[in-house]
Amino acid sequence: MDELRKKAGELLEASAVKVIIGYENGSDGKTRALFAEKPEETARLVFDSRCVMNLATYVTKKEVRNKGRIGLVATLPVMRAVIQLASEHQVDDAGLLVIGITPESKMVEFKDLAEVEAFVHRYQIEIDSKQKEMLDKLEKMTPSERWDFWIRELTPCFKCYACRAACPMCYCHRCTVDFNQPQWVPVPSHELGNIEWHIMRAIHLAGRCVDCDACYNACPLAIPLNLLTKRMLLDAKEHLGGYQPSIKADHLMSTYKPDDKDNFII
Amino acid sequence: MNIEKRLVRKGSLEKLFNLLKNNGNTIMGPLERNGKTRFASVNSFRDIASGYVQTTQSSKEVAFPRAEKILDYSKNAAGMSVKGIDPAEIPQVVLWGVRPCDAMGIGELSAIFNWDYKDKIYNNRLSRVTVIGFSCEKADEYCFCTSVGGNPGSTEGSDILLTRMGGDGDFLAEIITGKGARIAALSPELFEEAGNPEKDKFLASVPVRFEREMISRKLDKIFESDEWVSQSLKCLGCGACAYVCPTCACFDIQDEAHGRSGSRVRCWDSCGFSMFTLHTSGHNPREVQSQRWRQRIMHKFSYMPDRLSVYGCTGCGRCSRACPADMNILEHLISIQEAEV
Numbered sequence: 001m002d003e004l005r006k007k008a009g010e011l012l013e014a015s016a017v018k019v020i021i022g023y024e025n026g027s028d029g030k031t032r033a034l035f036a037e038k039p040e041e042t043a044r045l046v047f048d049s050r051c052v053m054n055l056a057t058y059v060t061k062k063e064v065r066n067k068g069r070i071g072l073v074a075t076l077p078v079m080r081a082v083i084q085l086a087s088e089h090q091v092d093d094a095g096l097l098v099i100g101i102t103p104e105s106k107m108v109e110f111k112d113l114a115e116v117e118a119f120v121h122r123y124q125i126e127i128d129s130k131q132k133e134m135l136d137k138l139e140k141m142t143p144s145e146r147w148d149f150w151i152r153e154l155t156p157c158f159k160c161y162a163c164r165a166a167c168p169m170c171y172c173h174r175c176t177v178d179f180n181q182p183q184w185v186p187v188p189s190h191e192l193g194n195i196e197w198h199i200m201r202a203i204h205l206a207g208r209c210v211d212c213d214a215c216y217n218a219c220p221l222a223i224p225l226n227l228l229t230k231r232m233l234l235d236a237k238e239h240l241g242g243y244q245p246s247i248k249a250d251h252l253m254s255t256y257k258p259d260d261k262d263n264f265i266i
Numbered sequence: 267m268n269i270e271k272r273l274v275r276k277g278s279l280e281k282l283f284n285l286l287k288n289n290g291n292t293i294m295g296p297l298e299r300n301g302k303t304r305f306a307s308v309n310s311f312r313d314i315a316s317g318y319v320q321t322t323q324s325s326k327e328v329a330f331p332r333a334e335k336i337l338d339y340s341k342n343a344a345g346m347s348v349k350g351i352d353p354a355e356i357p358q359v360v361l362w363g364v365r366p367c368d369a370m371g372i373g374e375l376s377a378i379f380n381w382d383y384k385d386k387i388y389n390n391r392l393s394r395v396t397v398i399g400f401s402c403e404k405a406d407e408y409c410f411c412t413s414v415g416g417n418p419g420s421t422e423g424s425d426i427l428l429t430r431m432g433g434d435g436d437f438l439a440e441i442i443t444g445k446g447a448r449i450a451a452l453s454p455e456l457f458e459e460a461g462n463p464e465k466d467k468f469l470a471s472v473p474v475r476f477e478r479e480m481i482s483r484k485l486d487k488i489f490e491s492d493e494w495v496s497q498s499l500k501c502l503g504c505g506a507c508a509y510v511c512p513t514c515a516c517f518d519i520q521d522e523a524h525g526r527s528g529s530r531v532r533c534w535d536s537c538g539f540s541m542f543t544l545h546t547s548g549h550n551p552r553e554v555q556s557q558r559w560r561q562r563i564m565h566k567f568s569y570m571p572d573r574l575s576v577y578g579c580t581g582c583g584r585c586s587r588a589c590p591a592d593m594n595i596l597e598h599l600i601s602i603q604e605a606e607v
Contacts, residue, residue, distance in 0.1 A: 027592055027594045035499050035500070156304060159534075160506040161539070162504040162506045165503055178541050183522075187531075188333030188522070188533045189332050193333070219590075221299075221302050222302050224300070
């Protein structure tokens with residue numbers, strides 16, 4: 001942690017970055033985002049297992065970008081998000097410097113995003129075993145049982161869109177659900193409106209979701225909506241050779257080859 | 267009316283619940299799912315959640331549902347026909363297990379829905395609601411009711427307030443309104459002599475953290491302050507705070523058309539969304555999140571007291587607990603109180 005604070009302070013001191021986005025202690029034993037603009041503010045940086053929020057969601061925010069080059073404290077899921085954002089031309093070396101934290105909680109420095117990408121590629125995205133169990137359970141259900149499961153889970157959703165706001169990949173200035181003329185997706189949070197929103201959200205993340213669980217962690221109602229994107233990641237792994245965010249590669253779900261498998265499509 | 271004090275045995279609570287249920291009431295109570303609690307129709311007393319400091323969602327949906335049909339329409343050769351809501355379809359509801367801060371919120375919400383236009387649908391719904399409040403035995407670091415005019419045993423907004431006397435004890439029942447008295451009259455044997463117990467010693471302790479009048483005065487002077495930017499930089503711009511809030515009343519009107527007929531639906535909306543104030547021209551008077559965050563605080567602590575003589579915050583702490591970015595309203599209010607102007 002001292003190493004991280006020192007590095008962050010130096011970067012601000014040298015004006016290599018204008019703001020460091022990292023974690024600080026928050027309410028009730030939680031952590032929250034810290035935006036340090038002065039070297040002395042980096043003393044508030046913390047890093048431990050509580051730091052699960054995906055801070056990459058802030059790097060596309062106008063107010064944050066306006067501050068100048070960002071130094072981002074990034075765990076592996078955050079780095080994956082950064083690489084996916086780079087491949088979608090949302091971030092570049094001029095605007096962002098990554099200060100990595102390895103899965104072993106060690107700080108790692110990167111010269112540029114290409115180095116971040118090389119680091120990210122050393123690891124495969126692994127679905128958590130408990131969630132894998134839940135996915136297997138869902139897979140074994142009949143379509144009508146699965147439908148009932150999702151109706152039950154999605155009914156409480158009141159469309160606060162915390163899932164969308166917390167997701168680094170949901171950076172559209174205007175989301176399809178916000179259109180009302182014409183209204184593509186029902187706006188009210190009734191049964192149909194909720195189902196359409198969550199299916200649309202998941203599909204829009206196909207081949208882009210980095211499995212960071214930010215959407216689930218953000219949901220004030222603890223709806224397991226991350227299971228939808230996890231299912232797609234598993235399908236990608238089983239049938240399309242797996243997903244790995246890459247700056248220059250084609251996107252997994254937006255390219256088509258005549259011999260692509262379609263046996264997993266219901 | 268004077269508040270009448272009675273004693274309800276802990277074993278009588280279920281009898282009271284069943285009595286109300288069998289009397290044609292829909293009982294809305296806290297139900298738990300995935301560790302989160304919300305008010306929904308309860309079938310069995312045993313399904314009611316317990317042990318929570320505060321429910322995840324407020325009980326405002328009883329009078330202000332998240333998506334509420336307000337009319338049906340159809341077009342034909344003869345013209346347009348519109349059918350409004352039949353008040354007879356609105357159920358009689360007993361709101362069970364509400365905390366005093368939520369009960370107080372009903373008054374604040376009602377002030378908004380009766381400011382200039384008297385909202386018929388809201389008022390109709392609310393007139394059919396009886397509130398059975400439960401005092402707070404415990405609080406957490408997010409609670410601040412005592413800083414905004416409430417307290418863990420406040421009777422404001424409840425028709426009957428139940429206070430548990432000791433860990434697993436019986437309940438002190440305070441019968442506050444005519445609605446409450448009618449419930450007590452349904453089964454007088456459940457409401458025994460109470461004597462004069464010391465209610466306060468059974469209540470949670472919630473320290474006063476700020477003075478709301480001082481916040482209001484400060485807000486008059488800090489509209490252009492950088493404080494709003496530094497407070498809101500981490501705000502993600504979702505609507506979680508507004509949707510769990512007992513007093514947030516903003517809504518959007520959507521038409522759901524199916525060919526030549528359809529419905530008009532009132533849906534919750536939030537000043538935290540960038541779309542909320544977006545004009546047709548493309549101009550947005552609240553262009554950045556700091557302006558939206560300022561609006562949220564201004565509305566609750568400046569505009570509402572100015573226009574409606576009530577504040578728009580009950581200190582329930584839900585917005586802070588629900589916030590995915592850990593925007594802690596209590597912390598922010600304290601820093602506004604301390605801001606130099």
